[in-house]
Every structure is written in C-alpha cells, then in structure tokens.
Amino acid sequence: MTTDARFPRLFSPLRIGPVELRNRVVSSGHDTVMAQDGVPGDQLVAYQEARARGGVGLVVVQVAGVHASAQYTSHVLMADDDACVPAFARLAETVHAHGAKVFQQLFHDGRELMESPDGTLPVALAPSAVPNERFHVMPRAMPVGLVREMVGCYAASARRMREAGYDGVEVVASHGYLPAQFLNPRTNLRTDEYGGDEAGRLRFLREVLEGVRAAVGPGLAVGVRISVGEESGEGLTAAEALDALGRLDSAGLLDYVSVVAGTSATLAGSDHIVPPMTRAVGYTAPLAAQVKAVVGVPVVVAGRLNSPQDAEQVLARGDADGTVMTRALICDPEMPAKAAAGRLEEIRACIGCNQACIGHFHAGYPISCIQYPETGRERTYGIRVPAREPRDVVVVGGGPGGLKAAAVAAERGHRVTLFEAGRRLGGQVLLAQEVPGRAEFGGAVGNLAGEAQRAGVKIVLGTTVDAAMLADLAPHAVVVATGARPRxxxxxxxxxxxxxxxxxxxxxxxxxxxxxxxxxxxxxxxxxxxxxxxxxxxxxxxxxxxxxxxxxxxxxxxxxxxxxxxxxxxxxxxxxxxxxxxxxxxxxxxxxxxxxxxxxxxxxxxxxxxxxxxxGHDAVDGLLREIEGSEAFEVHAVGDCLAPRTVEEAVLEGLRVGSAV
Known part of the structure; x- marks a missing residue:
C-alpha cells in the first residue's frame, strides 16, 4: 500500500506478540447482529471482507460466547462448541485474503444480560449477587466449581480460534463484563480464592489468560480489552484497572491491551461504549497513555477517532500504539486505503450520530450507517452494477436522499442533473446541525455532496422544478426528493x-x-x-x-x-x-x-x-402527485416526500433508486 507522507505512524507496521499488522488502523470487536445460528454466516463474512479489502490492519471480530450462559443477546456469536470452527475459519480465510490480520474476542457477559432467545429471563451469573442497574438483573453468585469451569471454557474457545486460523484472541474484560466484575471490589464480594483482596479478585482473569495462552501456543497474540475507568459510581476505577494490567503484564500474560472507558451496568457508564458526537475526538487517549506507563506491550485505544488525521495525532503524541476506528470504518470501509493514497477529500467521515450502527444493534437489526447504507448490505449493494446504457436522470431535491440517488446513478454511468430549490444542499440536515451539540451532523451534507460531485452529477441550485420543466427536459427518469415541511x-x-x-x-x-x-x-x-x-x-x-x-x-x-x-x-x-x-x-x-x-x-x-x-412533518409531494403515472419518463421517489421519516430512510431509498434506474 502506498503511504501518504502525512501519516508516517498510522501506516507503519505494528508488531503484537508474534503477529505483525500492516498498519495501525484497527476495527474493534462490535456486535453486528449478523450472526447466523451463532456463527459467522454470509452477511458477516461479506461485512468484514469489505473492511479488510479497504485496507484495515486488524479486524477484531465481535464477541463470541465461551459458555452457554454467555448468550446475552439472541444474535451473539458462540464459540462454545467444536462445531463452530469451520464457520469461523471461513471468516478468517476471507480476511486474510486481503492482507489484514484477524483476532477473535472471547466473552462472557456475567450479569450484563440484555435479552434471551425466547423472552424468558435466564439465570445471570456473576462473582456475587450484586444487581445491575441498567438492565435490572439480579445475578446468581457463581459457585467455585463453576468459576473454574468457566476458566476452562475460555481456554477451549481460544483453542477453537487457533484451529480456525485466527491470528490472535482478545479476552473481553471491559465495560463491566464478567472478568471486570471479578476485578471490581464493589461487584466481587467473595471471600474465597477468587475474591478478598487485589490478588484474589485478579485470579479469575489471570487464570483465564494463562489458560488461553496454553491453548493457543506461541503462534497467536493474546490480549485483553479493559475499561480504564468505568465512569460509574460503583464501577471499576482507572487505578484498579491499571493495577490489574501492571500485574498481568509483569506475569508475561499480555501481548497487547485494548483501552476503552465505561460500563454496560449503568446508563451513564454505557454512554461511553459508543460515545455520541458530543464527546471530544480522542477523549480516551489520555487513558491509553496511562496504560502505556504501566505495561511494556502495545496499547490500542478506542474513543471517537473518526479521521486518519486524528489517529495520527494520537500516535504522534505517544498516547497509544494503535488506533481503533470502528465507526469510521462502518461509515467508510475504504478509509485506510484512501488515506494511505492521499485521497483525504474522498473519505466519508463518521458524524457520531449512532443511529444505524449501535442504534440498529440495540433494536436487534443488522448494523449499517445512515450515510453509507451499503454497510451491512454488502452482498446486495457492495459493488456498483454499471448501467446497461447511459440514461438522462433528473433528481429534484438536494437533501440527503436526492444526493445519494444522484451519486449512485452517476457512478453507474447515467447522466444525472440534480436541481435544488434552495441556495444550499442538505435539506433538514442544515437544521439538525444547529441543535446544541449536534453541529457534527452537518458533515453528512459535505460527504454526500462530495460523492455526487465526484461521480459527475451536474448540480443546479436555486431552481424550482415543475412538471412543465420536466416535460421540456425530457429525461428518461425522474427522482423526486422534495422532502417535507413542519407540520x-x-x-x-x-x-x-x-x-x-x-x-x-x-x-x-x-x-x-x-x-x-x-x-x-x-x-x-x-x-x-x-x-x-x-x-x-x-x-x-x-x-x-x-x-x-x-x-x-x-x-x-x-x-x-x-x-x-x-x-x-x-x-x-x-x-x-x-x-x-x-x-x-x-x-x-x-x-x-x-x-x-x-x-x-x-x-x-x-x-x-x-x-x-x-x-413532525408534512410531505412536500405536490410534484410527485402531479407526475406520478407519467408515460414520458420513469418516476421514482425517495425520503420524506413519500412519508416523513429520518435521514437514514432517505439515504437508503436513494441508494435503492440510484441502483435501479
């Protein structure tokens, strides 16, 4: 990969234990709601392939449960049975084919139970019977025998990943999940060997890492993901996390540390899991710097790193050795390749809206992106299908839906003209960016407009289109994207x-x-x-x-x-x-x-x-009603002129129509 001189660190190799990454861009483990019967299927493989093809250095695959009781959602991956190996191997082979490395997260949620397969409440497990505030779960304190069994389950799941051809495994001790519950003196009230003092509370995670290392052997990297401060009154503190990391590193159990903040256990703490746009860019980087002061292994950090420029700054300051850019890669899987080639103006920047990524996950749907609905739909829309013959297409309306329809149609080879009645592109996005704390939302306009312009769309501002004008233009197809007005x-x-x-x-x-x-x-x-x-x-x-x-x-x-x-x-x-x-x-x-x-x-x-x-809003659909059924040209409609909804639906419909005309 050609490297832009502005990113000497971001696109330099990084060695993690026995594994060398081609660059320092990391896609961290994040639930995609794309598991198929508990294992990677076609959709998840295609999703991760897009990121590997786009130039990411490391793909960390979403959590895989190590024990039947770790099924904290109905769509979690499971690594608790040897039968899972072929499906995981297929994902690893696909990622490797594009030059990226792949690690697997090993996971148990403990008391952080979101849902169940059939709607009944299963027994949640934890070190002690301390309730969860966010999900209102009262867990069962794990008997010593079950604790030891669970240690073995982590090792067995790690062995399966070695057999599947993975390059490394990451034990999830972040966000208040089971290992963190053992580390935290406010959730671990045990007086046996797995509690009582710092060494006792660390025992579970230490034994898990020892078992995992023995299971994978010297060829795989072994790391831990941890919250350096759970940002919650009863949560694990930064000092406690740092103490644990220092002890684990001194014991030679870590090849790297992945740093985050927050906890799943409380509303305030969980907001750090996928921080919204009101959080400062790279706000967790100082936490990574604290970790680097107590461990001698590479440290990667997650926390609102949306651009290669931001990531390079974190690396230049020495705060971390690798940068987690998960949402940036959801929004633009090709971001690493574009940055390395110096095509920065083409990068579609994440705006931290959380609507279609973590928002879809919380609703139980496969994740996507409001700006780039191809994400999660790679098998349908991942590759532009050229038009059989170029056609003249008119798009009426320069909001997000119209811009997406115009860009996609032009990318496929059509001659596209977009008319906007106002003097600026963007539609309601121009209003959303005026809301306190939501200025970053306006970036969606620049991203979508840039796509349309690079695709060769002719954009005409300050022009209202009516049926007579369309008759004079005589296009082959018209896309109506005239939006809505306040109700x-x-x-x-x-x-x-x-x-x-x-x-x-x-x-x-x-x-x-x-x-x-x-x-x-x-x-x-x-x-x-x-x-x-x-x-x-x-x-x-x-x-x-x-x-x-x-x-x-x-x-x-x-x-x-x-x-x-x-x-x-x-x-x-x-x-x-x-x-x-x-x-x-x-x-x-x-x-x-x-x-x-x-x-x-x-x-x-x-x-x-x-x-x-x-x-709410009323559809501005006068033009659509006037030309519907026209025999002179095809008529399509996207977004609020069909029915007032959100930016996400408008852009998705723009993608669909642009792909169909």
Missing part, C-alpha cells in the same frame, strides 16, 4: 399567542420577550426525537424557562440510548421541565393547553411567552 396541526388559539416551529428556532428566529417579563416557553413534542428535545435545550441555553411536553413516556424516546442520555443530561442541567404523555391542544396569550394522552384530562401551563411546535 402545524389545527389548534385552539385565542388572543394571538406566539406560536413558532422548531424549524423557526433552528433557522435563527428568536422568541419575542414579553414586556411583563414572562420567561416560560412550552415545546410541544409529538415525535419524541432530537427535534423537540433539541429545541428545548436551545431555548434553555438562551435563558428561557422551558416546559417540554412529549406525547411519549419520556423525552428523546425514539433516539438511540447514548444520544438520548446525553441530550437528557443537558436538559437536566439546563433546568428543562419535562411533562410526559401529553399532546398539545391550544394556547392563548399567556397559557398553553395540553391534554393527557391516556386520560384526556387538561394539563395547563400558565405564564407562557410562546408555544413552539415540534409536531
């Missing part, structure tokens, strides 16, 4: 109250300040996503007292948990009052009238200066 429902309004939409706020409109000093604004939130919550935080940050009335059980209900937690924490700090289970009914000059959705009883907020509506 303003019929309300009972008396005495001319101030009523605005969330869009008004995001576009810079200020709430008029009444002469009598009223400072209360009500935000009426129908969808329970980022719009209403973002409007509330924006207003509260400007000094307004805000009541956020939501139709759901809580604000941000439809957001991915880590994003929601961050926005809710901000709302709490700003003093936003949240009223759940209410719909907006009306307003007068100084009161807003809400209605409880379960009882229809009135909920009145007095002393208000304004009502802000976050009531």
């Amino acid at each position: 303003v429902p019929a309300l009972d309004l008396v005495d001319s109250p101030v009523v605005l939409t969330a869009w008004d706020l995001f576009r810079g409109t200020d709430v008029p300040r009444p002469a009598d000093g009223r400072r209360r604004v009500v935000v009426a939130d129908w969808r329970c996503d980022w719009v209403g919550l973002g409007a509330a935080n924006l207003l509260a940050g400007k000094g307004w007292r805000v009541t956020l009335g939501v139709t759901g059980y809580h604000a941000g209900q439809r957001l991915q948990q880590y994003v929601r937690d961050d926005m809710l924490a901000q709302a709490h700090r700003l003093g936003v009052d949240v009223v759940p289970l209410v719909r907006v009914y009306g307003a007068d000059a100084d009161s807003v009238y809400l209605q409880h959705v379960l009882t229809d009883e009135p909920v009145v907020v007095d002393g208000t200066a304004a009502l802000v509506l976050a009531q």
